[in-house]
Amino acid sequence: MPRSTNSVSSRRKRKKILKLSKGFYGSRSKVYTVAKNAVEKSFVYAFYGRKRKKRDFRSLWIQRINAGVRQYGKSYSEFMNKLSEKKIKINRKILSYISMNEPNVFKKILDDIYSK
Template sequence: MPRSVNSVAKRARRKKVLKQAKGYFGRRKNVWTVAKNAVDKAMLYAYRDRKAKKRNFRSLWIMRINAAARQEGLSYSQFMGKLKTSDIGLNRKVLADLAMNSPEAFKAIVEKVK
């Protein structure tokens, strides 16, 4: 009896990967082995950078809060420490947004914390 091969699933799997490789340059878009490696690497980068994005935004927020707090005469660490002791439950994202878009509101928070 001849060997049974599931060509339907094989074709579907390859078609899915080649569809993901659409837009790539050269053989990366249409040669199965090259496209498979390119898509695998792209997925790896996407996974890694979803984690890195969170770190990058947190550091951006900290820089913005630090700059705004220093204009009011406090360092970032002093400001965050006093914020915690005064039970103001604003996170870094909101504080950075206030510091950028409404400095008067941020100044009011700093005055309340001092």
């Protein structure tokens, strides 16, 4: 029985990898075996990046809230503690938006928390 190869699907597989490696430096975008390794590594970086993004945004929100609170002589941890004591449920993303774009509303929140 003669040997048969499936050149269509193997070529398709190689083309897919080379397409994914488009824009990579040097042989990482030209040579299939090198490109395959580079693409696999890039998928690993992409996976970690998606996890990292969440962490980075949370820390950014915390920094923005802290900057907004410090204008009025308070600290971030104090502010968050008062929020939880008063059972006010506003997440950090919204609080950071308010502190940056709506300073009057943020001041009102601070006054309400610290007045009572």
